[in-house]
Amino acid sequence: MKAVVISRFGGPDGLEVVELPAPAPAPGQVQIAPEAIGVGGVDAVLRSGMLGRGAIREGQVLGSEVAGRVTALGTGVDPAWLGRRVWAFTGLSGGYAERAVATLADTLPLPTGLTCADAVTLGGSGVVAHFALARAGLTPGESVLIRGAAGSIGIAAVQLAAGGGAGVVAVTTSASERGARLRELGATHVLDRSGAGDPAAPTSFNVVIDVVSGPGLPLFIDRLRPNGRYLAVGVVGGHPPADFGSRLLAGFRKSLTFATFSTDTVPIPDVRAVRTAHFHAAARGDLRTVVHAVLPLDQAVLAHEEMAAGRVFGRVVLTP
Numbered sequence: 001m002k003a004v005v006i007s008r009f010g011g012p013d014g015l016e017v018v019e020l021p022a023p024a025p026a027p028g029q030v031q032i033a034p035e036a037i038g039v040g041g042v043d044a045v046l047r048s049g050m051l052g053r054g055a056i057r058e059g060q061v062l063g064s065e066v067a068g069r070v071t072a073l074g075t076g077v078d079p080a081w082l083g084r085r086v087w088a089f090t091g092l093s094g095g096y097a098e099r100a101v102a103t104l105a106d107t108l109p110l111p112t113g114l115t116c117a118d119a120v121t122l123g124g125s126g127v128v129a130h131f132a133l134a135r136a137g138l139t140p141g142e143s144v145l146i147r148g149a150a151g152s153i154g155i156a157a158v159q160l161a162a163g164g165g166a167g168v169v170a171v172t173t174s175a176s177e178r179g180a181r182l183r184e185l186g187a188t189h190v191l192d193r194s195g196a197g198d199p200a201a202p203t204s205f206n207v208v209i210d211v212v213s214g215p216g217l218p219l220f221i222d223r224l225r226p227n228g229r230y231l232a233v234g235v236v237g238g239h240p241p242a243d244f245g246s247r248l249l250a251g252f253r254k255s256l257t258f259a260t261f262s263t264d265t266v267p268i269p270d271v272r273a274v275r276t277a278h279f280h281a282a283a284r285g286d287l288r289t290v291v292h293a294v295l296p297l298d299q300a301v302l303a304h305e306e307m308a309a310g311r312v313f314g315r316v317v318l319t320p
Contacts, residue, residue: 126274141165227255
């Protein structure tokens with residue numbers, strides 16, 4: 001089968017298309033023929049080696065989110081799964097390929113009306129957005145700033161926060177180019193990555209949801225209101241400065257809270273329930289997915305170059 005591996009850590013050019021044997025499903029697993037493969041920020045972080053070389057090794061297939069039909073079953077799996085359209089999480093690797101395997105706990109059937117491209121745009125991102133907003137304790141009437149709002153997590157967070165009655169300020173690379181689209185999704189104000197670009201936007205917030213992190217993180221800690229909550233849910237912009245905690249201490253009298261968040265800490269049944277609800281909401285048109293582009297699997301390098309250049313609005317999807 002055709003697959004995309006990390007031949008060396010670093011930039012997008014470290015990805016390579018190779019031929020590999022198709023993986024066989026182990027007991028309790030299914031094999032899937034992907035019709036759509038999600039390209040996400042976590043893939044870029046893993047490819048760069050930012051999370052350490054133990055998270056994924058050179059030579060491994062990149063990719064964690066696929067949607068397609070079940071083509072083979074491991075022992076102990078109900079035969080009714082064969083041929084089903086499903087979304088699946090493959091772990092930190094294994095998705096960028098013509099065949100992938102996943103455990104049943106990480107596999108969900110897709111509702112009629114939801115495309116495979118929509119599924120990989122929403123499946124991983126929607127639950128991150130949902131549980132991050134819940135962990136931050138965002139309530140109706142509060143103000144939330146979403147940093148990295150043009151990515152699939154940010155787009156889901158904008159919609160969910162606005163739907164919950166919060167005032168949403170979206171931060172993206174270009175407020176002038178992307179502002180109208182983010183406002184259509186529920187943002188009340190749109191700022192550029194420096195936090196400027198809309199004089200009418202509030203200057204402080206109850207909650208910050210940050211997909212980016214990186215060197216700009218302390219600037220947004222400064223914008224928290226008293227009892228403000230800051231959740232870092234990604235590091236697509238790199239690690240924050242080592243001394244960023246000094247900004248929290250500088251605002252000591254405001255009783256600020258800073259936390260990291262991963263859905264790995266959420267019970268699997270809760271994740272499955274929310275993801276299922278999101279899939280049905282998207283199939284009804286109540287939750288929007290934004291597919292930036294659909295590219296052939298062998299153009300994975302281009303997909304990562306587009307992400308690195310900040311040109312992606314939504315999610316890039318690969319097709320074998």
